[in-house]
Each structure stands twice: as structure tokens, then as C-alpha cells.
Amino acid sequence: MRQVRADLLCILSTYVEDLRRLGCAIFCQDLTKLTHYQIHIARGNFRSGLRNNPSKSSLAGRVEGLLGVASTLSRAMQLLNQHGIRSTFSHIDSLRTDVMDPNVKSSRAKRDMVQGASFQGFYKRMADLVADPRFVGHPKLEHLIGILLEHFSREQALVTPTAPLPETDALETNRLCTRVIIFSQYRESVEEIVRALSEHEPLIRVMSFVGQSSGKSGKGLSQRQQLEIIRKFKSGNYNTLVATCIGEEGLDIGEVDLIVCYDSQGSPIRLLQ
Template sequence: MLKKELKLRLYQEHLLNAAKAHNTLVVLPTGLGKTLIALGLTVLRLRENPKSVVVFMAPTKPLVEQHKALFEDYLDVPMLVATGKIPPRERVEAYKKARVVFCTPQTLENDILTSRFNLSLVSLLIVDEAHRASDGEYAYNFVAEQYAQKSRYGNVLALSASPGHSKEKIKTICKNLRLDRVEVRGEDDPTVKPYVQEKKITPLIVTLPKELNAIKAHLEKAATIMLSGLVELDVLERTSNVYKRDLIKLQAHLQSVVARGEPNTRVFEAIKLAAGAHKVLHALELVQVNGIKPLQAYFDKLKKQRERTKSSQLLFSIPDFTFAFTKAFDTTSEHPKYDVLKDLIKKQDMAHSRIIIFVSLRETARELVKQLNEIKGVHASVFVGQKEGMTQKKQQDILEKFKHGEYNVLCSTSIGEEGIHVSDADIGVFFEPVSSALRSVQRKGRVGRTAFGRVYVLMTKGCIDERYYWISRHREKKMIETLESFNGEDLHQYALSDFTA
């Protein structure tokens, strides 16, 4: 069955032994071999149950292909990557021949619902990036539920580097995936520490230029006007420290009032103000974090909406907003992050460096690639998701070219954060901090997997960047403390009510 010897480190052996006896969530830092633990358990299950099947789920197709490639390096058994591109009838036959099936949970969910796949034969269900299961609607949860009901074996192995910073979230993941044990090995664990590559995290602080500061100030005034209107309507408590997520929750509440058939003039006015305030806060974030070109693109979008949406009409009736709008198209000032980043890259030996830059917006990624490719020795590429217009084949082609040095800089949106093995990236840059501990851990995990790595975090002084940076730091610390409190616990001891998110 094995083409070559599978050599596991001591901590991997310990985690494998735990996973043999329990449905286990294994939490291990990125780059330390979670997939090899899954491979080891696969070998054991297939040897014990020769007629059974192992299913390995991952959230994206490139990640699915990546796991299959590693398994193929070790295992000599029939394998299948199940995708919607294989016609249904052919997929049914392919399932019958495969011993290990790799797929996204959405594909498997569809094939379970249409009785194309028989879960009763599955001796092991592997769930990668298991933190996705904290979303009650995600397909992992349906598959896990069906597996618990139909499989004669019922062994689940869930993998994650960053399952969440709260006990409630981790318990929700365990409930949804039918897990009864959490096993954690952090970077300071004595069995893990010798294999951890050092990463140096360096914040790079920039100051917003005068012209962009003026746009920011007028947008803040426009936001205050709208938020004050919501306070007067008694649907919001304050005008300070209000964030986009607060307005999203408020909009959802107001829409539920309408859905219940209880609307009145006040509710519709509040919906308009909340939508407008959300748009202003988004514009504020763009000017502080991403710069003038993403802001111009967003303003163009709002201008086109002006005739169709009442909230956009309201925006253009506020003098402070129209000042910011006009100023954005008149200014020649750019966000200083671009120059700081270019100066940083100019100092690198680009013949031997591999750099991955994380951005939130694909527009920013494209602008960065355009500017960075003007630097001698830089060969940069955008790396975005399929929803953003890049096919799976193109994604894999870019990663291969990065691996072999045809590209030495990747400008990636969130697709590059989760699970994808970016070979030999030794420098990572956060174009902006993220408030999510999960995303921050995932980003840092792409860098320095096989050697010393450096991570630079670009931050605008006195702006939302600083807030996100410190929130993320706090949540990462809290996540480590929470995970340590779970380590090795038998989750059957919790009452079902304790799993409520």
C-alpha cells in the first residue's frame, strides 16, 4: 500500500494515536504536517478495513488537488478527485473504484443528496480547515451529520491551525462535526518546537498624506450626520465607535421588521440611513487602508447607483460627502503604503526571494502587480479566487511558476490565506492588518514553512489599521489560551446545551 516509508515526528505519532481512538480535532500550526497525520490514519483504516473508502474534504479545489498530490507520493491505491466536471454517471462508477476520495464538501453534499455516493463504506472522514464548520450552513456539517447516521465505522479526523479564539466557537465546530476530543500542539510544545521555523514580525507604520486626510475628515463628518439620524430614530445608541458590522446587524434587524409586515415611515428612513452610513464607513476604510484608486472605483460605483438607490441619493445630498467625492478625483496623492512596499522589495535579492503580499481587494492586488513589475528583477502575479475570475487551472499554473521562480512575487487575496502550500515563500507582507485571528494566523502560516521567514505588516498611523492590528494580536493570544484549556479533553463531558454558539 505504501510506496515508501512514512516517517512521523513524535508529536505526529501522539496525535495519530489520539485520532485512532476518538473523533478528533487536531490543532497544529501551519507547515508542521497535519496532512501526514491524516495520511497515517488513512493507511491504518484501509489496512483494517480493506473494502472501505477514505474521504478527504477540503474547502477549495486547489487545496483538494494539493492533498491528493501528497497522498500519491506515498500511497499506491486508486484515488479520485471528485468534481462537478465529471458527468454524474461517470462519477458514480469512479467512486466504486476509488479507495481514497478527495473533494470539496459541496460536491459530496450533492452526491449524498442524489444517492450517488455510499457513506456506509467510509471508514474515515477527514475534514481540512475544520474552522469552516463553525458556520452552521457550511456543507461540512451536513456531510458529518449524514456520516454519523450512515457509516458503519464513524471515524472523523478534523484539522485546523486556527479554529477560533472562543470556547463557544470551538465547541460549535466539535458539535457540528461530531467530534469528541481536541488535541492541540502549539509552537512552544517541547515536541514541536525543534521543527518550528522562526518568523520575525515587523510593523511598518506610514502616515496618511494631507490630501487623503482631508478626504477622511469629510467622510467622517458625513458618517456622523447619518449616524446621528439613526440615533434620533432610536435605532442606534451612539455615533462614536460604530463599525460596519454594527450597521449590518442593524440592517438585518430592520429588514426583519419589514418582513414581519410591521414597517412604517420611521423604519424605511432608518434602512436608508443605515445603508448610507455603511457605504460611507466602507469609503472611509478604503481611503485609510487601500488608497485613492480603490476609493475612486467605489465612488464610481456609488455614482452609478445614484439614480437607483435612495441611500446613494442621500449621500450625494450631503456637502461633506460631495466634497470627499470631488477631492478623490482631483488629488494626485497616493497612499504611502505603495512606496514603502516598493522600497522594501527593492532591498531584497529578488533572484532568490519569494514574496507573498496579502491584500483584501483584488483591485489593490492588480495595482500592486502593475507597479511592482516596473522594478528590475521583479516578476509579480495576481493570485485570486475563482469567484474573482481566476480558474482553478490558472491558480495551479501560477503556484507552479512561483515554485520554480518564474514569478517571485504573488499579490494574493484571501484565496492564498487558507491551506494552500505556497512553496518557499520567505517574506510575507500584509498590505493591511486583519482583525480576524484566524486570517492572521493563516497569512503568517504561508511564510517561512521550510526556513526563516519575515512578515511585514503595513499600518496607517491613527487609522483603522492600528485597531485591526491590536484586535488580531489580542484574539491570537486568547485563541492560544482557549486551545490550551481544551487540550486532551473528552468533549462528551459537556452537556449539549454547552455547545450552543
């Protein structure tokens, strides 16, 4: 992960330096923490400067293109820091696909970046890593797996009878065990969490719970599918639900023993869920 971050930082630094030379300074000492807001401020300052110095108007198109690239790369850095390599790769792969699609309009700056050797090396490094289905793209995912394994193992020990039960009773006891909900902001992250936890079935029986809209990251769930997942979660077919923000409000799911917020929270609703 360190090498992937270093590759991304190198590409981002190049564009930030180009912007500085063109008179559009982005004030951020640590580019691994560059935010969309800081880029927005830099864009506003540059546009204000154009009104005072119209002679620089010929640079406007070039600067806007570079700012667009910087914004895309800062989003990738945010994903890498908070969600790991798989989510970052999904974001970068989507960008690359759009740029290479002749039917999708892309800026010259983005086309130049995607065709550059630095980007291609960065892309290949991530593609090779995520090709392994067991690859864990962020240390906190390993920590999450450990928390859930400990939680379910402890709960299973509490409900395990001293004398053997008939198979049907044993299954029912297992189904009535504890429930867990994990909230994550991005669908790509939800998919990665589900993929990682699925390796630990039947102790962890996991299912994703996302919104109805479909996007590049995959198809959404219809309302009927959402209700069916909740029904199975209540009945114990699943004991772990990994949800996007669609699951923040109004979920009638009964008792839940553990809620995990996979992201750092800026939403009071999700934090108080």
C-alpha cells in the same frame, strides 16, 4: 489622504446625526472607526423600540435607508484607513454606478447622497487623485515598496558572482532568487499593489493571484490560469505574488522567503500561513 478622510467623515457624520434625531443612535465616539457591527446593533435597537412604540413605525423606511448609507460609508472609511484611496474610490465608484443605473434598485437615501454637493466634491477629489497611475494611495504601500526593494537588492547582492557570467547563466541566477508573497483582502488593493510594484521591474517581477469569480473590480482567474501563475512563480518568471484569500490555503509553491500580510489580520489561517 487627510483631506479625503475629512470629506468622508463630514458626509458620514451628517447621516449619523440624522439617525440620532430620528431616534436611532449609533454609539461610536470616533466615526473613523465605525464598524458594521455597531450599525447592526443600532438597527436592532431601533427595531426593538418600534415594537414598544408603534407610533414611530412611519420612520422605519427612512431610518433603514439612512442605516444603509451609514453602512456603505463606514465600509469606505475602513477601506480608506486600511487600504488607501484607490480601494476607497473603487468602492464609492461602484456605489455611484449602481445608483445612477436605472436598472438597479437603490434606496432614496443613497440617491440623495450621490446627488448631493458634498458627495460630488468628495468623489471628484478622489477621481482626480487616482487618475495619476503613479499615485500611491496609502503610506503603508510606500513602506511595502521600500521593504521589497531592500529585500530583493540584498538578495541580489548575495547571488551576484564576482566574475561576469554568460547571459543565460546570469538570467538563471536571477530567476532562482528569493520569492515573496503578499496577502491582501481586497482585489482592488491587490491591483494597486501590483501596479505600484510593477514600476520596479525587473528587480521585482510581480503578478496578482485572485479567485475564479468575476466582479465589478475585474475578471477572476480560471483554474488553468492560477496553475500557470504558480508554475511561473516556482520557475522564477515572477518573484512576487500578490494574492487574495484564495492563496491562503493549499498553495504548493515551494520555498518562500518573505510573506507580507498587507491587512491587519483577523484570520488565524492567514496569520499562520
